[in-house]
Amino acid sequence: MLLTVKGVTHRHPGGTRDVLRDVSFEVARGESVALTGESGSGKSTLLHMLAALDHPLRGCIEFGGQDITALSDKAASQLRRSHIALVFQQFNLVPALSVADNIALHAKLGQRFDASWTEEVTARLGLSELVGRYPEQISGGQQQRVAIARALALRPDLLLADEPTGNLDETASAEVLRLMLDLVQDTGCALFLVTHSAAIAARCASHLHLSGGQVRVQST
Numbered sequence: 001m002l003l004t005v006k007g008v009t010h011r012h013p014g015g016t017r018d019v020l021r022d023v024s025f026e027v028a029r030g031e032s033v034a035l036t037g038e039s040g041s042g043k044s045t046l047l048h049m050l051a052a053l054d055h056p057l058r059g060c061i062e063f064g065g066q067d068i069t070a071l072s073d074k075a076a077s078q079l080r081r082s083h084i085a086l087v088f089q090q091f092n093l094v095p096a097l098s099v100a101d102n103i104a105l106h107a108k109l110g111q112r113f114d115a116s117w118t119e120e121v122t123a124r125l126g127l128s129e130l131v132g133r134y135p136e137q138i139s140g141g142q143q144q145r146v147a148i149a150r151a152l153a154l155r156p157d158l159l160l161a162d163e164p165t166g167n168l169d170e171t172a173s174a175e176v177l178r179l180m181l182d183l184v185q186d187t188g189c190a191l192f193l194v195t196h197s198a199a200i201a202a203r204c205a206s207h208l209h210l211s212g213g214q215v216r217v218q219s220t
């Protein structure tokens with residue numbers, strides 16, 4: 001199993017309730033999983049745990065058989081530069097770098113840069129004409145596609161995405177989702193995505209719903 005979440009419980013420092021309560025699920029290689037839940041239900045909190053950006057109060061998260069809740073900050077950031085890629089709502093592009101350099105950044109830092117793969121991802125996301133521009137010279141939707149290309153350039157084993165198509169119109173959103181699902185199929189990576197959209201959740205292989213701090217499988 002690529003990812004195993006076992007009995008994860010979490011309460012934010014100073015919080016008065018457990019945001020996650022005994023959450024358990026598994027994600028296999030090549031699987032696409034959508035996570036839905038009301039605003040404030042804890043979706044981003046869970047995503048942060050899966051990215052080893054935060055540690056749960058209790059429980060364990062195994063990635064490739066390794067418990068990632070116990071990693072040092074350095075080991076966790078190495079993991080995010082090699083096997084786990086993230087697409088957040090804030091794109092976190094580097095303003096001083098061109099689109100091409102932004103796309104290649106994490107793959108280069110993680111020593112996983114492959115020029116022809118990066119070119120393919122850039123082309124498939126419709127960004128080839130924009131590679132010489134800077135983030136401030138492209139639209140919000142284009143910036144979002146650059147953030148997705150940067151994540152995919154890493155050829156991650158696990159792609160974690162928080163509302164990855166939130167800034168795109170319906171057509172562009174459907175196209176980017178199709179591309180992400182194609183890439184899951186082509187590369188065998190797993191996709192775990194947070195969405196508010198029932199239509200997007202229905203296109204993923206599995207659908208989890210977070211409510212009252214607990215995750216249950218939703219039939220789509």
Ligand SMILES: Nc1ncnc2c1ncn2[C@@H]1O[C@H](COP(=O)(O)OP(=O)(O)OP(=O)(O)O)[C@@H](O)[C@H]1O
Binds near residue numbers: 042
């Ligand atoms: N660092 C923090 N410290 C204290 N409380 C927090 C912190 N981060 C989130 N929370 C609280 O934890 C709960 C879950 O937040 P989270 O951001 O995970 O929800 P979400 O489901 O992703 O929401 P949305 O759909 O609005 O993005 C909320 O009540 C939020 O206020």
